[in-house]
Amino acid sequence: MTNNPPVISVRDLVVGFGEATVLNRASIDVFEGEILGFVGGSGAGKSVLMRAIIGLLPKRHGTVEVFGSDLAALNGRQRRAIEQRWGVLFQQGALFSSLTALQNVQFPMREYLRLSPRLMDEIALAKLEMVGLRADVRGKYPAELSGGMIKRVALARALALDPDIVFLDEPTSGLDPIGAAEFDELIRTLQQTLGLSVFMVTHDLDSLHAVCDRIAVLSEGRVIATGPIEATLASEHPWLRSYFGGKRGRQVQPAARTTRH
């Protein structure tokens, strides 16, 4: 897998707010066709790194390359071309509350593609079906949907333009264990069928075991470890030991082993 070229390559990224430096020379690669799980304690700056990559937060130093081009060096048009090749699932879904589920999925298409309304309806319905929703959610507004459904609609919207990279910000947070497991499975299935590269911020240990090809660990503003989960588990780093070696971490490990062997 690591033979593939990196689709995202972050080098020495420094991001801070005022006096505080959240990321201090963080570097990370995401390779084509993999699911990278990005872990770290609460407030460690996982979401900050994701938001800095997609350009929502200004960086103080460092480079972010996506598909081999440095985002800072692009003009508006080139940047929009790249933005169309990624989809983002925000933590709370971030569906547009004034639009129905179907309109939300159609929104990116409406902005970038010239399609007939009928074709757009069909594509959007297909996307909703792809994320496991029934067609009757199409007319519902985000306020009428449950948390799990909102995440699925948001995922459908992130996939609306058939992106190559998907950013997921804590996709399973706020879901019950069954819903979370289903969502993990959905991500895995979609990633395999669509050949996506996935950058997943999470603290869900189950997700890490179930779907991630590699994990990267953020601590004290730097990426302290990357690699397959087994290798990372064996690491001696104190933070990692307490993270995976804690009560909740140990509960997951044996289960993961039995499913893997």
Add this chain to the structure above:
Amino acid sequence: MQLLGALVLAVLGTIAHPRRLRFTSIVHHLEKVGWRAVPIIVLSTFMIGAILAQQGIFRFRTFGADMYVVDMVAVLVLREIGVLIVCVMMAGRSGSAYTAEIGSMKMREEIDALRTMGLDPVEVLVLPRVIALVLAVPMLTFLGSMAALYGAGLVCWLYGGMAPQIFIERLREAIWLPTFEVGMIKAPFMALTIGLVACTEGFEVDGSAASLGLKTTASVVKSIFLVIALDGLFALFFAGIGM
């Protein structure tokens, strides 16, 4: 101020690519801030006009200057009160709604979602709202001023015993076109102020619900204050050019 710059850029951008202007959104907001505000605006300005006339008649009668009530009401309403009342109502009604809408979109990361789709929130959210307000406020000012004059005329007739024909005749002598123009010219600038303040405050909302409330309050207070301050500047300006 920063938003004003961004707005100018968005306006230039849409002039260069008129297809990017969100016409549907403008019409939607125009209905919300314009059409649906008509009853409350007309009612309150009608009452203001009636109250001004009643107070005027009550005081002016003691020295036998009943007729000048019409002058007072007409000049006050057309130059100042009409547009101010409309702007205060719009700051409370539409400005607060703008702040709350944009603020809650900010809280729920909807603004970030727009950005990641390569869209400019100023162009998508602010421009249609501000255009709708800039169109709606002059129209409402016109309606409001007429309603206030109607209220004043009614009170003059029923309370002051002044026949409607005399009221209208007196009105013709009391005002000339610039009196009306002064009020109308101010309207779009005040609308722009309200819209910009409301949207700026909306964007400043951070993650918490408390800040949404604070910013909505700040939006209303700031825009009403700025509208009054702007009115003062206009008064100096019009005095300077002799209108």
